Amino acid sequence: MKYILVTGGVISGIGKGIIASSIGTILKSCGLRVTAIKIDPYINIDAGTFSPYEHGEVFVLNDGGEVDLDLGNYERFLDINLYKDNNITTGKIYQHVINKERHGDYLGKTVQVVPHITDAVQEWVMNQAKVPVDDDKKEPQICVIELGGTIGDIEGMPFVEAFRQFQFKAKRENFCNIHVSLVPQPNATGEQKTKPTQNSVRALRGLGLSPDLIVCRSAKPIEMAVKEKISMFCHVEPEQVIFIHDVSSTYRVPILLEEQGIIKYFKQRLNLPIDDQPSDLLMKWKKMACRYERLLKVCSIALVGKYTKLSDCYASVFKALEHSALAINYKLDLMYIDSTELERSTEAENSVKYHQAWHKLCKADGILVPGGFGIRGTEGKLQAISWARTKKKPFLGVCLGMQLAVVEFARNCLNWEDANSTEFDPDTKHPVVIDMPEHNPGDMGGTMRLGKRRTVFKTEKSVLRKLYGEETFVEERHRHRYEVNPELTHCFEEKGLKFVGHDTEGNRMEIIELENHPYFVGVQFHPEFSSRPMKPSPPYLGLLLAATGTLNAYLQRGCKLSP
Numbered sequence: 001m002k003y004i005l006v007t008g009g010v011i012s013g014i015g016k017g018i019i020a021s022s023i024g025t026i027l028k029s030c031g032l033r034v035t036a037i038k039i040d041p042y043i044n045i046d047a048g049t050f051s052p053y054e055h056g057e058v059f060v061l062n063d064g065g066e067v068d069l070d071l072g073n074y075e076r077f078l079d080i081n082l083y084k085d086n087n088i089t090t091g092k093i094y095q096h097v098i099n100k101e102r103h104g105d106y107l108g109k110t111v112q113v114v115p116h117i118t119d120a121v122q123e124w125v126m127n128q129a130k131v132p133v134d135d136d137k138k139e140p141q142i143c144v145i146e147l148g149g150t151i152g153d154i155e156g157m158p159f160v161e162a163f164r165q166f167q168f169k170a171k172r173e174n175f176c177n178i179h180v181s182l183v184p185q186p187n188a189t190g191e192q193k194t195k196p197t198q199n200s201v202r203a204l205r206g207l208g209l210s211p212d213l214i215v216c217r218s219a220k221p222i223e224m225a226v227k228e229k230i231s232m233f234c235h236v237e238p239e240q241v242i243f244i245h246d247v248s249s250t251y252r253v254p255i256l257l258e259e260q261g262i263i264k265y266f267k268q269r270l271n272l273p274i275d276d277q278p279s280d281l282l283m284k285w286k287k288m289a290c291r292y293e294r295l296l297k298v299c300s301i302a303l304v305g306k307y308t309k310l311s312d313c314y315a316s317v318f319k320a321l322e323h324s325a326l327a328i329n330y331k332l333d334l335m336y337i338d339s340t341e342l343e344r345s346t347e348a349e350n351s352v353k354y355h356q357a358w359h360k361l362c363k364a365d366g367i368l369v370p371g372g373f374g375i376r377g378t379e380g381k382l383q384a385i386s387w388a389r390t391k392k393k394p395f396l397g398v399c400l401g402m403q404l405a406v407v408e409f410a411r412n413c414l415n416w417e418d419a420n421s422t423e424f425d426p427d428t429k430h431p432v433v434i435d436m437p438e439h440n441p442g443d444m445g446g447t448m449r450l451g452k453r454r455t456v457f458k459t460e461k462s463v464l465r466k467l468y469g470e471e472t473f474v475e476e477r478h479r480h481r482y483e484v485n486p487e488l489t490h491c492f493e494e495k496g497l498k499f500v501g502h503d504t505e506g507n508r509m510e511i512i513e514l515e516n517h518p519y520f521v522g523v524q525f526h527p528e529f530s531s532r533p534m535k536p537s538p539p540y541l542g543l544l545l546a547a548t549g550t551l552n553a554y555l556q557r558g559c560k561l562s563p
Contacts, residue, residue: 001129002270003175005163006146007209009200010182014217017070019180019244020146021077022254026262027142028078029254029281030274035133035140036074037125038067038087040148041155045091046084048448056312060477060529061086064451069315070146072529076319077254079532080133085124090155093120113158121162122169151179151204164208173271179204179211183218183226192218192226194233201234212269213262215242239265251289251533258282288326288533295331299548302364304384306377308336317370317398320528323536324544332544335360339369339380346380361387366394366519366547369401371479371526375424382408394519394546396539399480402512402522403433406484409497409514423482434485448481455501455510455525462500464511464521466555467538474501476525483524484509519546 006020017038024034044050047058048066059072065084075082097120101111129143147163149156167175181197201211214234216222222243231238242260244253267274301321307313318334325332340346341357361367367388369381381401385408388395397405403421410419410432418425421433436449456473457465468474486507489499501511501523514520523539531537545551 001126001140001170001174002142002272003125003129003166003170004142004144004270005175005177005209006144006180007151007160007177007204007211008147008149008180009151009204010196012148012150014180014182015244016146016148016180017073018250018253019178019215019257020070020144021073022250022257023178023262024074024142024144025077025254025285026258026282027144027266027272027274029279029285030263030272031279032142032272032274033134033138033140034078034142034144035080035129035131036071036078036082036086037128037143037145038070038074038148039121039145039159040068040087040089041153041159042089043091043094043155044089045095046087046089052307052313053310056310057315057317058479059316060450060479060526062452062477066450066479068148069312070148072316072319074144075529076532078133079535082133083128083131085128085131086133088121088124088128090158093117093124093158096120096124114161117158118162118165121159122166125166151200151207157207160207160209167209173269176212176266176269177204177209178213178215180215180217183216183222183230185219192220192222194226194229197230198233211236211240213240213242213265215244218243218245221245249289249292251285251292254282254285255289284534291329292326295326295329297330297548298333299325299330299366299544300333300335300364301366301368301543301547302335302337302361302384303368303370304337304339304342304361304381305370306339306372306374308338311336314370316526316528316531317368320531320537320540321368321544323531323533324541326533327536327541328544328548328550330544330548335364337361337384339377339384342380342383343377344379364393366396366543368395368543369397369404371399371401373400373423378404378424382411386412389514389517389520392518394543394551395517395521396519396543397512397522398528398539399524399526402524403482403484405512405520405522406432406492406497409492409495410488413495413497414491421482430488432485432488433482435482436480449478451477453478453525454504456504456506457501457511458506459498459500462498462511463513463519463542463551463555464500464523464539467542469538476523476527477529478525480524484512519543519551 006016008014008016028034046066056069058066059069062081063083067087181200183192185192227241230241322332337357337360341353347354381404385405410416416430418428419430419432420428422431452475454473454475496515498513499509500513510524512522527537527539545554
């Protein structure tokens, strides 16, 4: 097993996740089996109880793990399926060690950060690195480990110490450290500064780790003189300094790395049994990156949500839309609309914001209402759904988006004016969305219906069934506490809102489709978590096809994309 540790310096959010994913992609393109581990030094057990404004979206895995969004990057880039133990947190490590101490495993010894916490980290990494993540179920050969945060953070110290020890346990030919740093360019001088990188590498060395590669992030391409300066002051060869500037799409990053000789370096440094040249997989990435940059036709989608100030809050949704747009040769124009700005209360408080939000919604080719929690902004989402339904605009509702589509239909088509979800109004006379029997209102963490579940199509007259290739069932990832009330579904079906998919028992409504509408679809699951650059998610692909007016032609061709 070969281990590649990716650390970061100067600032967090520098792009370690994309760089770690890109390195994995390059090695996979050379015919190696690659897995990935993300270490988050926070004390939370998992990411499940975070506000999206803290660390971005919560990504859900097949096994129900609620994890950091970087695991989504790994899955999309490497086309693998990870597990919750591929996300290590300080909380998980300490809980593991404390449980062992309570069990008496340490035989009365004083339990300390060194050696017990550091040993637990190393043991976890070695065990998880062996777990198969590809469809062929073979053991991985390379494990890319991303250490979250920046070098010098107090909460990350035990992990840095664990890897200082681990480099000797694994042996030099099996362990490599890549340090990602920032090269800022102040507007006042326009000069690219190397001092932050020098200080970051010095701090890393002071903690016992020496970088094998220094990846320098910058806004603009870095000059050769800067590369030579970093090489001299950071005590590495010039070919060990890699530049990654801001690019038009993340698909370019693996290509930039490959162009700077990273395959040759890894082959020598880790004694890898590979050719110097990448395979067809990286050629596909190159073609995809070039195609992305040449797109001319534009499709605009309005994303109506409540976490619109930070794009990472809907990272997987954005990627799923982007994959689908690329598949049909359109450039995606994603317009984020804060759902509260569509509400009547905003018109009274700030009419400019209100009219701007509605202007965005009206000019969009399609409307998407993603998942979420809490009552804030729900009335605005209901307004957007009503607009999509009545104006025949293509619409996709995901999780809460589907539930609100049911609420909107009940209020405006069944004339149940107080229809609501019991999440927002526990005393409503028409509870069209109810909490699930297994929902535990006491504990918040890990108490939802999580992970991959089967959805069975109950009719052949379904757009989504055709988009999924006429499959009788699909398996997608879930994350919800509430569901459509199964006792009231017949009322909706009589008026044209069809529940075309349900769970294996037939009790849980999973997919809705509206009759006599170009594309009005709601799904209880989160199809965005399974979307891949070369395998777009069918519900999102359907939205883009309908928004560009090409859905019927696509279905008539037997769900084949035009060349």
